[in-house]
Amino acid sequence: MSVDLVGRALMRGWRRIAFIGASKHAGKTTAVNFVIRQAQAAGRDPATLEERHTGAGGLTVGLCSIGLDGERLDTVLGVPKPDIVVPAGALVASAEEALAQSDAPLEWLEVLPIGSPLGDVAIVRVLEPGRVMLAGVRQRVHVRLVLDRLTAHGAQLCLVDGAFDRAAAAIPGLVDAAVLAVSPVLGRTPALVAEAVAPMVARFALPALAGEAAEAEAREAWEAAARAALTGVRDRGEIGAWCLNGETRGYPARAAMHRLISALPGWPAGARVVYVPGAVTDRLLEGLRGHPAPLYLVADHPAHLFATTRAVAAWYAAGHALRVWTPLPLLAIAANPHHILGWDLPRAALIEALQAVAGDVPVIDACAEEA
Amino acid sequence: MRTIPFLDDITASSIGWPAVWAAWAPVTPYGLRAKAAHRPFLPGEEEAWQAALTELAADLTAVADDPLRRAREGLRALPDVAADLDILLRGRPLAARAALALKTFLRVGGDLARDPDLQRLRWTHAAAWHRLLEPFGDAGASFSVDSVADDTYRLLRRRLAEASVCLARERQREAERWRKEAGVRPDASGLLRIPVPAGRAVAERLKAEPGVRWRQDTPFESVFECLPGPDVVRWTAEVASCRAALAEAEERCMARLAEGLRAEGPVWRRLVDDVASLDLRLARVALARRWGGCAPEAAGADGDLDTGPAGGRASGHLPSIELRQGVHPGLGERLAARGGRVTPIDVEVAAGVNVIAGMNMGGKTAAVQLVALCQALAQHALPVPAAGFRTRLFACVRWGPEPERPDIDGLSAFGREVARLTRIWHDMRAMAPHPALVLLDEPGRTTNPREGEAMAVAWAEALREAGPARVTAVMASHFSRVAALPGVAHHRVRGVRLDRLPPPAGGPQGCDPPADQPRGGDSEAGLRALAEAIDYRIERVEGGGVPEEGIAVAAWLGLPDEVLRRARAALARERMTPEGPADAPAGERMGPVPKGEEGRG
Structure with a gap:
């Protein structure tokens, strides 16, 4: 039986979902199609074909993508990219020329002030089921505008298909949750795929610095103090260091571009918490690893963690910890057993291996499962 | 062909024109394009200018704040259709x-x-908007071919919808059949994946089955592509056929719509122009509201503003420009940000040469800038930051000398001044017989005082000789011979009222406080008190003269006694010489006696 992802999202109040790939050819679009099919059936059991055809009764889905897409063929291998199949009533934000390739009749609702090589981005309502191509939205600030306008036009569940920059849309505040698409590109066995996915899942499971009120009570009280003290530093987009004695320092982010953070002038040796506004990389972790433990490194959100498993493991081994300022929950892991070059991993084994590392995040086979 | 601009760059920057021009802010691309093409009215265009000013005055009365805000919000919602219209009208x-x-x-x-x-x-014309909307079929906020469709298109839409449902139903039926026969349903890609070894027997059977095509065996599954049954094939073909026919029908519907719209090409263009014009007009009203300003008035053709020096008022000079309660918006906003307030000023600029004298910090430059700015605004038929402004058209407005700036072109300040004033002179002559408005801010200040004064006098005389029909000039100057020049209109900044100044900290006025105590101007409060004691208003005076307030103010500000005594002595010696200023201080207020205040103590 299918996992009810739409129900899970709605129950938690997640109305904007980003689809991100663990690698290239991870099956994001396949996962998007899976959720679209589920949204069509939402609220009806079972939906009639006529209802599915007209879109009546189901959730109104809003769709957009982010990244450098818009080609019908994959830019690396030249193989056809999967189409996004939308029901009648769905709302789509895409570039004019991409929409012109749709085989569905469209109602044009609004042209947005977002230009692209494929023309301005417009919002349309799909009048008959058909295939659409998503393109034209290339900046996060535009995603925000698009999502706001999709919602204003009646979208009840917005899906953001990530593209070239695979985690571009996975930003708290921009979206409420993410679906992580996974394929055999990560490894030739289910175990290897799961091993590669584990640190990504762990990233999204990282606790927030004194995040939830209930958790904060259970944690050390200093986490709340550190969060309060570093709030201003974060608002200014600076690197921040907080010490147990309350001392707080802020450094312009650019100051650490060409030197280690710990080499910044006046870096407090007693720092307990370090907030970093940008990417958390291996170099960053290695540069701070020798700091007196424990040091809590805080990334702004999970998609900012780019460090490898090896570097993260070494970080924890040194007695340090990782936190995020704002968490982003995973709605699901979408497993795609099919490799882009034509071979498949065993479906059941892949899902089982992924579920073992996913904790309470559901794993779905977006290809095979009936929505 | 005209090559001399109405405002040149130096004038524009000196009077704060770029910021004011930017403050006139249309909100549509049509308005912005029209603004970029907007040119000042010039001599010879009095009738059109008068009409524009009349329209502005009427707009200021007609549009209240709420409708103005609402209308500008509506304008912002207009898309830019210029390119689309161009494409449409080109067929x-x-x-x-x-x-x-x-x-x-x-x-x-x-x-x-x-x-x-x-x-x-x-x-x-509201009806034109409605008429052009009719070909779109409905007045809803969206567009689809449905709203401009003919019967063929509608029929095809219905056929496509029915065929799509039938196709989906047949696919579902086939999927269900495979579930019964093979134990699994095809996946989203139409592939049957039979797990092995559990399903090996089924997989082997399917390999002989004509309804599927074997794709591959893996250690985990056998994969088959489900071949569509005859009903799926039929409905798939029907859907494809409907889509193709629908695409053609859509093309015809859109072509018909385009043809209908194209036939109204001139009306489209007129409506675009209407929007541009409305946007500019409302932006003018918004500008006036922001400044608390008004519409300028054109001097009548019957010469109610004089173009010659003879006759008229007691001064012998009728005004060429009348400004009432004006405030330079840049200065006003800067002072407001610091919690201060600008004194609105009145100026009556006579045709011919006008000299404004007054103390430093008294607002002479600001007053001249304001006159020039209002003139530039008026000639663009824009509101002015004043309660009233009455003027005529000039062929150009020129400011000189150039404000001080770093020496980047190898010219000294004096060299730049001479070059600038010479440029102005040539521009003025080139404009003949049309009049120019020339604003000179302390000419002669960049060389030694004697020669500087001689040059300033020479400029004033040359401009006077050019005649009021050719030039109206306003010159701010400290030089007493300029301020005493006959045949020009004299103005004066009222200046500082020393009796309004509080005693400087540390002792009574004029006495040195102890060295460790602050003097009048040493503190922010002291400077603020000084600013408050200055009367920035401009007034016409009979006869010229330079107010001598500098030493008294310097004393209040705390100039050391050793210096102060010498300065007073030097001034007294100069008054004894034949070349010294003819006028003597009248009590604490120096300089000429303002009109209407003769005999006051």
């Missing part, structure tokens, strides 16, 4: 996005055209 196909943009333009513009508050402006 090229109309895209759906362009159709939406054109329809939105008509819908939003039509709402504005029907707004009773805006109808008072008579800016457009």
